[in-house]
Amino acid sequence: MPEGFDSKITSVSAGLLHTTFLTEDGDVLSGNRGDDIVSGAGGDDRLKGGTCNDTLLGRDGDDRFNGGWANDKLDVDTSDDRLSGGRGHDDLDGGDGDDRLNGGWGADNFVFNGGRDAIRNFDPGCDWWFWSHPGDQITIDIEGFDNFDDVIANASQEGQNTVIEFNEDDSLTL
Known part of the structure; x- marks a missing residue:
């Protein structure tokens, strides 16, 4: 100190x-x-x-x-x-x-x-x-995503990435 x-x-x-x-x-x-x-x-x-x-x-x-x-x-x-x-x-x-x-x-x-x-x-x-x-x-604490099933329903595989679509304009790429 x-x-x-x-x-x-x-x-x-x-x-x-x-x-x-x-x-x-x-x-x-x-x-x-x-x-x-x-x-x-x-x-x-x-x-x-x-x-x-x-x-x-x-x-x-x-x-x-x-x-x-x-x-x-x-x-x-x-x-x-x-x-x-x-x-x-x-x-x-x-x-x-x-x-x-x-x-x-x-x-x-x-x-x-x-x-x-x-x-x-x-x-x-x-x-x-x-x-x-x-x-x-x-x-994920976003309106419309209440459980893991909501996340999976909006997820897709793009190459080696997983993309979660929140709406038409916004997504999260992992």
Whole structure:
């Protein structure tokens, strides 16, 4: 832990460009105006971006993230975390844990690694997802897809890919 961070920080609000916060266990940290970097070090932290393009970094612990108003990057570790992009075009990287990713408004990118991740508020018209680790589970939470039979009924084989058609304009290629 860097000098000056011997005691527990319970809340911080920043308005500085590229501000970095290192915390101890179970902290609540918020960015404000400016492009902030908010980092939780240990414990179950709550990290929130502000009004600009923020980067929220999770470390040890089951963290909760809210990107805020702009185009944010949310990146976590091996824990079971909850990420919410908020407004803007956000990048949500679930890491290796069993994570819940909620894109919010805007065209968002979802990255899956290890673990069993679930997506909420996925808009197949503008959101993208990337699967980067074998063994992940994809949870589809889209209106009209109530069970696995609905997914299979809308899936087809195209070359080496499986394509799931959500509607005339939107599909998911595996």
